[in-house]
Amino acid sequence: MRYFLYVQIMMKRIFLVRHGETEYNARGICQGQLLDVGINERGKTQAQKLALALDDKNIGAIYSSPLKRARETAEIIGQNLNLPIKTHSKLIEGNFGVADGTSMNIVRTWPTYPLWINPDAKYDDVHYEKGESKRQIRERVLAALAEICALETAENILIVAHSAIVRYLNWSVGNYIQQVPNGSVFEFVFENSVLKAADNERILLLSCCAPCSCAVIKTLAEQKKNFAVVFYNPNIRPYAEYLKRRDENKRVCQLYGIDFIELEYDNERWCALTKGLENEPERGKRCSICFEMRLKRVMEYAKANGFTAVGSVLGVSRWKNLAQVDAAAHIASMQTDFPYVSIEGRKNGMQELRASLIKELNLYNQTYCGCKPQAKIGE
Numbered sequence: 001m002r003y004f005l006y007v008q009i010m011m012k013r014i015f016l017v018r019h020g021e022t023e024y025n026a027r028g029i030c031q032g033q034l035l036d037v038g039i040n041e042r043g044k045t046q047a048q049k050l051a052l053a054l055d056d057k058n059i060g061a062i063y064s065s066p067l068k069r070a071r072e073t074a075e076i077i078g079q080n081l082n083l084p085i086k087t088h089s090k091l092i093e094g095n096f097g098v099a100d101g102t103s104m105n106i107v108r109t110w111p112t113y114p115l116w117i118n119p120d121a122k123y124d125d126v127h128y129e130k131g132e133s134k135r136q137i138r139e140r141v142l143a144a145l146a147e148i149c150a151l152e153t154a155e156n157i158l159i160v161a162h163s164a165i166v167r168y169l170n171w172s173v174g175n176y177i178q179q180v181p182n183g184s185v186f187e188f189v190f191e192n193s194v195l196k197a198a199d200n201e202r203i204l205l206l207s208c209c210a211p212c213s214c215a216v217i218k219t220l221a222e223q224k225k226n227f228a229v230v231f232y233n234p235n236i237r238p239y240a241e242y243l244k245r246r247d248e249n250k251r252v253c254q255l256y257g258i259d260f261i262e263l264e265y266d267n268e269r270w271c272a273l274t275k276g277l278e279n280e281p282e283r284g285k286r287c288s289i290c291f292e293m294r295l296k297r298v299m300e301y302a303k304a305n306g307f308t309a310v311g312s313v314l315g316v317s318r319w320k321n322l323a324q325v326d327a328a329a330h331i332a333s334m335q336t337d338f339p340y341v342s343i344e345g346r347k348n349g350m351q352e353l354r355a356s357l358i359k360e361l362n363l364y365n366q367t368y369c370g371c372k373p374q375a376k377i378g379e
């Protein structure tokens, strides 16, 4: 007699959404479990856009956090997809303790904040006073997903939740998202109780030059990440220098078989945006505007061309202030409603790899960042 063993593989596709904007989000107030308000007009528009974008995803069930902002977002999507909303208590936003209701401008100055947004697992137990840790948030949401997936017959499930939940679930699959815009959606696969990144993730990496990007490109290529490199650097002067850096960056991409995209060289617009800041030092106000302009344009391009997030190597050089790049990415991300993923280009041997690749590939290594703010256009 022959026996057949049937192993049932449970596989669900999870679409995880951050709720639409609230007035507290617009005012930059940290919003955890305590401030239970609905979404504003912009938030409603974001939810309507999401509803249209999710139309062809064959969603069979919608779950929401019990908080009003998530439920209202879910209801707008549910009306379009003709599906009821079920709430799950474990999908509630993190408890941020004393940070809840505090301006983010203040929270960002607290010693806890850099650890809170650091994806390194050694900071998993970090929490604000009287609040939940990142580990506690992640574990209760993973438990909620397991419960929902075990109950639901639908294969594609939509979850409407909050920024900390979206961020920490992404981190758990190695996707180091930092900025989670209101109304953004992330796709995962939940297979046999394990959460994985969906196979359609595609990152657009903004590169300023070959020396700053070579180690990141090599590492991501070896990790078989789905990504392309974009060269959008209208800050570089003179134009001959721009071409030199572009060609060198293209050479590195060709070496590792990575798509290279060049966007327009609109140096006149860059000059107009930074007018009056010519005498600012490097890492000053001009650099913030320069980062914001480039990241915003790249996010718009990424959004229109099927990418799922933008990353950059703008903070890799030791001459740069990573916190300044991250702050610019935050602004660009909020303005475009597109996620930014943090890419480690300095620690864990990356600087050493960078130095050895510059030597090995004989890369052109410039002696200045890019702009020549005091020079006339064309120089």
Ligand code: SF4
Residues within 6 Å of the ligand: 235, 236, 282, 283, 286, 287, 288, 290, 291, 369, 370, 371, 372
């Ligand atoms: S120094 Fe570099 S980052 Fe700063 S404005 Fe000039 S090109 Fe941009």
